[in-house]
Amino acid sequence: MRSLTDKQQQLWEYIIGYIVDHDQFPTFSNIQEEFGYASPNSVTQQINSLVQKNYLEKVDWGKYVIHPSRRNQIPGIDPGIPVKGRIAAGGMHEAIQENLGHLPVEIHPANTDHYFALIVDGDSMIDADINDGDYIIIDPREPRDGEIGAILYNGETTLKTIRKKKQGITLHPENPSYEPIHITPDEWEQVQVFGTLVGKAWKKDGQWGLVFRAA
Incomplete structure (x- = not known):
């Protein structure tokens, strides 16, 4: 693995410290303010250098995580999938706001650092x-149409299969x-998609099981 320049090393150490302290990746504004960069473009250049050297991994537009090859080398960071809270599979309930630890590292596949886990409350998805x-x-x-989504609607969360039609979306x-929940196109802006x-993972008789679905 290629070594870092002094500036890259300083940024790397700052990112790790920020994640340990705040349990999230620093924003570009955080980094720009910390190092006095003249513009966000300077932040992007330094971040891209860490991506190219396999210290960071880009998972979405403007979103980065620690590269899987580096997580086990960082004290204080649990490499397991974080459990972000509970979600209703029945009646809807309040938004996801908890932090319930991590799934164990032994069921954390490679290239899944951007994933998170939720605990299911209810039985509305048992046929799936x-x-x-x-x-x-x-x-x-x-x-996508036919996939199962974690949805926030009217301030409450639910787990349902997504059916997309011209008349709107059905949960x-x-x-x-x-009963299904129908959302018209003019109501769609009230919906937040968690993912x-x-x-899914489960624990039985002290042993963890894990299964991933085909994309």
């Missing part, structure tokens, strides 16, 4: 083999005991 108490693994991207339960279900 998602059960009360399961840990669902979420990729923070918008779900479809996978249990006939529950798309890509797998």
Whole structure:
């Protein structure tokens, strides 16, 4: 692995310290203020250098995480998938706001640093083999038609299959005991998408299981 310049090393150490202290990646504004860069372009150049040298990984527009090859070398950072809270699979409830630790490192596949997990409350998705108490693994991207999404709507969260039509979007339960939720196009701006279900984990008899779904 290529060595860092002095400036890159300073930025790397700042990013690690910020993540340890705040449990999130610093913003470009944070970095620009810390190092007195003249413009965000200077931040981008330095960040890109860390990406090229496999210290950081770009996972979305303007979003970066620690490269998987570096996580185990950083004291204080748990390499497991973070558990961000609970989500309803039944009636809707309040937004995800908790921090419930991490799934164990042994079930953390490579190239999944941007994923997070939620604990399922309820049985509205049992026909999709998602059960009360399961840990669902979420990729923070918008779900495609037919995929299962973690949705915030009217201040409450829910886990449902997404059905996209010209008339709007339906949040479809996978249990006939529950009614679908219909959202018209003019209501879509009230919806926040946390991400798309890509797998689940569970613990039984002291052993962890993990399964990922095909994209």
